[in-house]
Amino acid sequence: MKSLEELRALREKMKSQTDNRSVAGADETVIKVGMATCGIAAGARPVLEALLDEADKRKLHNVSISQTGCIGMCRLEPIVEVFKGGQKYTYIHMTPEKARKVMNDHVVNGNPCKEYLIGEN
Amino acid sequence: MRELALNILDIAENSLSAGAKRIEISVAADYAKDWLTIRIQDDGCGMDEEMLARVSDPFTTTRTTRKVGMGIPLFKFSAESAGGKFSIRSEKGKGTCTQAEYQISHVDRMPLGDFGGVILQLVTMNPGVEFYVQATDGTNTGILDTREVREILGSEISLSAAEVRMFLKEYIQENLVDIFGGRI
Numbered sequence: 001m002k003s004l005e006e007l008r009a010l011r012e013k014m015k016s017q018t019d020n021r022s023v024a025g026a027d028e029t030v031i032k033v034g035m036a037t038c039g040i041a042a043g044a045r046p047v048l049e050a051l052l053d054e055a056d057k058r059k060l061h062n063v064s065i066s067q068t069g070c071i072g073m074c075r076l077e078p079i080v081e082v083f084k085g086g087q088k089y090t091y092i093h094m095t096p097e098k099a100r101k102v103m104n105d106h107v108v109n110g111n112p113c114k115e116y117l118i119g120e121n
Numbered sequence: 122m123r124e125l126a127l128n129i130l131d132i133a134e135n136s137l138s139a140g141a142k143r144i145e146i147s148v149a150a151d152y153a154k155d156w157l158t159i160r161i162q163d164d165g166c167g168m169d170e171e172m173l174a175r176v177s178d179p180f181t182t183t184r185t186t187r188k189v190g191m192g193i194p195l196f197k198f199s200a201e202s203a204g205g206k207f208s209i210r211s212e213k214g215k216g217t218c219t220q221a222e223y224q225i226s227h228v229d230r231m232p233l234g235d236f237g238g239v240i241l242q243l244v245t246m247n248p249g250v251e252f253y254v255q256a257t258d259g260t261n262t263g264i265l266d267t268r269e270v271r272e273i274l275g276s277e278i279s280l281s282a283a284e285v286r287m288f289l290k291e292y293i294q295e296n297l298v299d300i301f302g303g304r305i
Binding site for chain 2: 002006008010013014035037040041045049052055056059066067069
């Protein structure tokens with residue numbers, strides 16, 4: 001069984017690493033996932049997990065992923081909002097697979113996944 | 122909602138929007154009595170009696186965009202359809218305590234689901250809030266106290282750091298398997 005003692009070792013390891021996370025500035029991408037009753041029931045949690053997993057895998061330091069309350073369009077949940085380059089993109093009816101694609105195509109490579117955007121549906 | 126864990130997440134999100142600084146979540150199984158108790162307690166803004174009386178009604182909500190709020194009704198339904206009970210206590214300015222009880226062997230009792238994932242999400246995505254999570258089956262008890270974790274990590278490392286999240290993920294899952302072993 002893992003114990004919190006291992007966390008102490010992890011802290012020492014992390015302290016010794018130079019932190020390049022703080023370089024994120026104006027080019028930061030903010031991602032928000034709707035996590036109210038409507039979002040949760042529609043499957044927002046696996047979507048959030050997929051986003052976090054992709055960010056970890058790709059070691060993306062200039063991306064901040066967070067959750068928010070009801071965005072107001074419950075029938076379109078799970079909703080993911082991406083704030084990038086001064087614009088807001090609202091992705092609707094998300095799934096973990098679509099979320100990974102958005103991470104790859106949009107967040108990393110800068111090409112919004114138009115087919116998942118709210119205006120296209 | 123097909124998992125009790127998602128109901129817990131939903132109620133905890135209510136606590137967060139009530140401005141809670143500390144949220145206690147407890148899941149206690151008693152196999153001898155065939156009884157499962159889930160409790161979410163917070164120190165948020167609470168509700169007055171009038172609101173409390175209406176809160177289990179799906180046509181009550183604090184949001185302004187529409188007139189329905191399903192979180193508490195769904196949680197209540199999950200308990201009452203599984204031979205259990207539901208109660209909610211609240212005091213304006215002090216906080217709210219929501220409790221749902223289940224008959225473990227009831228055919229309509231939802232599985233606990235990914236409780237570990239829900240706890241991980243709550244703990245790592247809400248840096249300003251303390252969580253005290255307890256899971257017990259009477260013999261084995263696991264406690265996750267974010268104050269304890271923060272004490273170890275110090276002030277410069279956040280709970281949402283990728284490395285910390287990875288550690289907590291395994292820590293929570295392993296301990297939960299030891300406690301419940303997939304029985305609920």
